[in-house]
Amino acid sequence: MPGGVSLFDSIVVFENYPFDSEAITAHGLGIRQERDVEPTNFALSVVVAPEERLSISLDYDPAAFDAPTIERLGAYLRTLLEEMAADPERRLDDLPLIGEGETRGILDRFSGPVTAAPHAVLPALFEAQAARTPDAVAVLGDGGRLTYRELNERANRLARRLIASGAGPERFVALALPRTPELVVAVLAVLKSGAAYLPVDPAYPAERIAFMLGDIAPDTVVTTGDVADRIPAGVGGRILLDDVECGRRPAELPARDIDDAERRCPLDPGHPAYAIHTSGSTGTPKGVVVTHASVAALAAWAREEFGAQGSPMWWPRPPSTSMCRSSRSSARCWPAAPSRSSAICSPWPRGRKPGRRA
Structure with a gap:
């Protein structure tokens, strides 16, 4: 590949590095996050953190995506994970990405009126x-x-x-x-x-x-x-x-x-x-x-x-x-x-x- 060209422009990260919050508390210490600025080299980074509640964050380059697009991607991911949890035995290609509301919106926008086919010779x-x-x-x-x-x-x-x-x-x-x-x-x-x-x-x-x-x-x-x-x-x-x-x-x-x-x-x-x-x-x-x-x-x-x-x-x-x-x-x-x-x-x-x- 030529220099300056990335092999890929998106990444999924599963952050499972150890962090013992109880040990810090036992020594009378605490951590308070005031401000966190973490630049990324990728147009889109999906970061998964396995805490008590699974958290997923989408970090993106504003030059590549706008906020509404990222919000839609996040909603698609949420729908996919919820459907997987509801029925773990379903095939991956049977799982939906969009919810019922957006499905109805797409059908209403791009479908014409329903007309009866002519019953004629x-x-x-x-x-x-x-x-x-x-x-x-x-x-x-x-x-x-x-x-x-x-x-x-x-x-x-x-x-x-x-x-x-x-x-x-x-x-x-x-x-x-x-x-x-x-x-x-x-x-x-x-x-x-x-x-x-x-x-x-x-x-x-x-x-x-x-x-x-x-x-x-x-x-x-x-x-x-x-x-x-x-x-x-x-x-x-x-x-x-x-x-x-x-x-x-x-x-x-x-x-x-x-x-x-x-x-x-x-x-x-x-x-x-x-x-x-x-x-x-x-x-x-x-x-x-x-x-x-x-x-x-x-x-x-x-x-x-x-x-x-x-x-x-x-x-x-x-x-x-x-x-x-x-x-x-x-x-x-x-x-x-x-x-x-x-x-x-x-x-x-x-x-x-x-x-x-x-």
Whole structure:
């Protein structure tokens, strides 16, 4: 260490040196402390004296601490020792440092008001916003723009196509699509059908795509002709959005909102909304299923906290987030959907590969 730098700047001293006060008294002597000035080389010295009553003093450098801080430290130490004496068998990491009064003060200062989480499914939240602002722009992208009415109607038609293919609550539909407004249509359609979506980035390595599809086992894969060859054979039925026949079928279906009477069974907030795969601590992707209730609560909090009203929101935020595979992407998308904001679907910038950051 360089000269002039202390190895440590605080110290705990247990002063147990012998002092026989009775012997002094027996010789007719006495000690009276008039004034004691004892400088310290440390920013903080905790001195423990084992007398009839255990005494602890905190000596400090005023240049390093102010009096209120030292008073709080002393109160924390007192609380800790009292809790240790009350229950000597408790683990050290179970012992509190602050009392009930300060705990309540911290909670009151930093906690917001307690609000009930919305007991809703995501299609209902979106449909309510589409009814309020049908002509507001919902999605922007290279493939054009969609208003809330257009997005809702297209998703309703595709959802009926998915229901006819067997999609419904407690089932999964994989989405292997490029980053265009059609991706948002497909996500919303899957949710309206009652199924949960599994986002599969077409740029993923073939091994990862195969693992994800094998892990979730979707009943249907929604993709396009130029991506379909990256989907392993034998994985569910396929719907090609750019296929002429496929495009004609949804166009012939009703555009009105879907209710539980059309679904395989009623859709509940506890049903899965989507599944994502994390990188996994072992290197193997780990699937995580997220419910409608969880996403609805996240969206409500984000709108309240950040205020998404009327502002464009990247979905997903390029270029750092790949497709819609992460919870962060959902956090960006769903506050926009029920709040008159626009979700922006942007392809990867030219020459930029997924996973590379600016």
